[in-house]
Amino acid sequence: MLSPHEKEKVLELRRKGYGYTSIATLLKVKKDDVRNLCKRHGLDGYWYSLNLNDDK
Template sequence: MTNFQAKQIRELRMRGVGYRAIASVVGLSRDIVRNYCKTHDLDGLATDVRINIKEKMEKGEACLSCGRDLKQPATGRKRKFCSDTCRREWWLHHSDSIKRKETAYYELTCTYCGKEFKVYGNKNRKYCSHSCYVHDRFWRKEEGRAPYIGPSMIKEACYE
């Protein structure tokens, strides 16, 4: 069990969340959670509230880190954490999932020069560089190639 998991167990338990719900949030078995609470004077505190905290977290109704209720703003991005501290702490202890995200690179072939290039997150990119984009788009006549009949403007805008 990591310090972070221990802290999460403590915080959720103090709010009255049941062992099973805590277990599903921190990713440990219910027995481990229960044993931890018993050995840390956390078993008597709670009134085994039957809320599925994990479901609330997924819906954005509870902080992913401490489980406190979240109020979503009327507009803009959905919040996942109640505070910057919680956000930082959660990411600090979930660096594995960050690493996994960073490998979401696409290996693409430049439409103009044929060079392979890697791009992060945007698989619609067509050119390895701005210069290739310009050549392919505007220098066709000069280079004696067929006129540009290329993709939609939306895809085109993806070069950069």
């Protein structure tokens, strides 16, 4: 289970384009917890990272 601080950090990193594995490794949390949180906030899927790269 992620703490409120970890949740905030996960969402911040995901919005910056980090993948689930990278986020989980950086924060030392479970990848599934990262993925589930991102899904709940509409930040899931490979397409999300691609869309971020398209804006550059």
